[in-house]
Amino acid sequence: MKIIVHRGAEEPGGNCIELVSGKSRILLDYGAPPGATREETILNIPGLYEKSADPVLGIIVSHTHQAHYGGILAKPLLPGVKVFMSEIMEDIVRITAKMQRKAGKFSADIRYFRKNHKFILGRFVITPFLTDHTAAESFAFLVESEGKRVIYTGDFRGHGNKAAAFRQFLAARMGPVDALITEGSQAEIEKGPAEAEIMEQVENNLQRRKGALYVMCQGQDIGLLTSLAILAKNTRRFLVVDGYAALVLERVKTLAAKQGAELKIPGLDTKYLHIIRNAATQRIYQLSEYAETFARMRPKMYGWDWLRDNLDRLIIPVRANSQFWIEEQIDDFKGAAFLYSDWERYDEEEGLTDTLKWFLARGLEKVPAPATGHAYFSAIRKLVENKKPRYIIPVNTEHRDKFTRTFGKRAKVLKNGEEFSPD
Ligand SMILES: [Zn+2]
Known part of the structure; x- marks a missing residue:
């Protein structure tokens, strides 16, 4: 399995992560960076807007913050690129779009996922887990293919109103994890109040x-x-x-x-x-x-x-x-x-x-x-101790050095667009 962070590897906001397994390609989130114009938001990833030999099978959205799904609104996707989210998330996206008078039509081929229910996309098996964050509903994903396992946290925390979701995520048995792609937007805060x-x-x-x-x-x-x-x-x-x-x-x-x-x-x-x-x-x-x-x-x-x-x-x-x-x-x-x-x-x-x-x-x-919708570093540590990933890939953060200092060689700091195989 190959991991390419198209955006979010070097900066906070606008996440877009591609996973490749054989001819199967999927994207995790396609966000708009804060304050970006429409043009700046659009990523020219093969298969998103024009046909490519190995098509993008789907975009899996972690939650309905612009920084995670705004890219989908920026330009109509090639027909056949499905967008996966929960039913509640679709509702939020539609209501939010309708609030603007000059609202563009939200037209995407939307498919629903449900928490804890596996779904299959090409060679990938994906399991969504509910997380504790400030959007109406937020998810992390376990993605399995070729005997490899990758976790993508989306945005999360362990100290908010839905702290139970984080505990359930820790309790979920996933087997050996090869890579943990984790947000780190507040990674400089070691610990804080609930x-x-x-x-x-x-x-x-x-x-x-x-x-x-x-x-x-x-x-x-x-x-x-x-x-x-x-x-x-x-x-x-x-x-x-x-x-x-x-x-x-x-x-x-x-x-x-x-x-x-x-x-x-x-x-x-x-x-x-x-x-x-x-x-x-x-x-x-x-x-x-x-x-x-x-x-x-x-x-x-x-x-x-x-x-x-x-x-x-x-x-x-x-x-x-x-x-x-x-x-x-x-x-x-x-x-x-x-x-x-x-x-x-x-x-x-x-x-x-x-x-x-x-x-x-x-x-x-x-x-x-002293509140935040994002994980204190203590929650990230807890997740790493619990899932024991071979590699930790920070995204959506300005504090990548904190990961290198803490996890040494296991921290895999990527550049935008760089390919990485957790072999
Ligand atoms: Zn968020």
């Missing part, structure tokens, strides 16, 4: 606060929205989201229920969840395919006067572009606080860094939480 500990501190801060709490939170970060809902309940506040977040929560819940899983996430039946009528909510109203869900959102919608009258009782998750409606509707920031992470890069969702800048320039009391 999300639950951080939320406890935030709760203490909120108990004595007389003002709104604004929280940096990606629209599809179901884990953080769930933590904020618990925070709202414990501090007798309201969690204020817009129609987009409400729709994502509702869709994820419905699709999970279809597969027999009852998720404990906030939704339209959560008493203290309120919805505001901003542009994003308005956009959902225009999408006739969500008319039924929108009708159920209506009783939870509150006007701007209610919002302004109740600021001291609100928790408001903010994401890319939220600053625009806040600037228009709220001028009283007395007692307000802004919760964000000074460890996080905030470049996985387009426009999020602008939101961060806007809030930091606002003079709100900062509540920096």
Whole structure:
């Protein structure tokens, strides 16, 4: 088996990893680097846009952050190149695409995978495992072929809301692993607090606060929205989201229920969840395919006067572009606080860094939480100790030397486009 990291070997973001076995070729992720133009995003890999002797059988997407799937949106793929993701992931991709007025059509030949269910692609056998990360659903993969085994982690951590997924990943028996392709975007952080500990501190801060709490939170970060809902309940506040977040929560819940899983996430039946009528909510109203869900959102919608009258009782998750409606509707920031992470890069969702800048320039009391959606190095160590790969290939990181220092010759630092066979 051959491994070629087309992008992400030398930089964070925009991962694209090719695996080759005989005439079978697959890609793991095809991301858009943060801030890249359409042209910069497109990779001219043989078989993606033009026929090649050995076709690309499929692109397997780990999660719905732009840095992992944005490349698929940049240019229509050659017919026959299938895109593999979970049903929930497809829904997130479609909703997100529809939120933009000038949204390009998302047309790809999508096939679903399910966690822990093996599927076969040419000479490859692929098993998806759920991971703990900040997208709606995130996966790692075990890829087997020619008696070789490669693990690709996608993005993961062991300290978040879905820490159980990391424990299950460690517990899964995979046999001897030849190469572990792992993310290392926060590899310089050896160890840090768990999300639950951080939320406890935030709760203490909120108990004595007389003002709104604004929280940096990606629209599809179901884990953080769930933590904020618990925070709202414990501090007798309201969690204020817009129609987009409400729709994502509702869709994820419905699709999970279809597969027999009852998720404990906030939704339209959560008493203290309120919805505001901003542009994003308005956009959902225009999408006739969500008319039924929108009708159920209506009783939870509150006007701007209610919002302004109740600021001291609100928790408001903010994401890319939220600053625009806040600037228009709220001028009283007395007692307000802004919760964000000074460890996080905030470049996985387009426009999020602008939101961060806007809030930091606002003079709100900062509540920096040492949180991250990515693995502390201690989690990477744990994974290496557990799976005992012969080689460790860091991707999506600026800290490759940390891997070389720690794992010596087993760390295989590649260049973009370089071929490597773990023989
Ligand atoms: Zn991610």
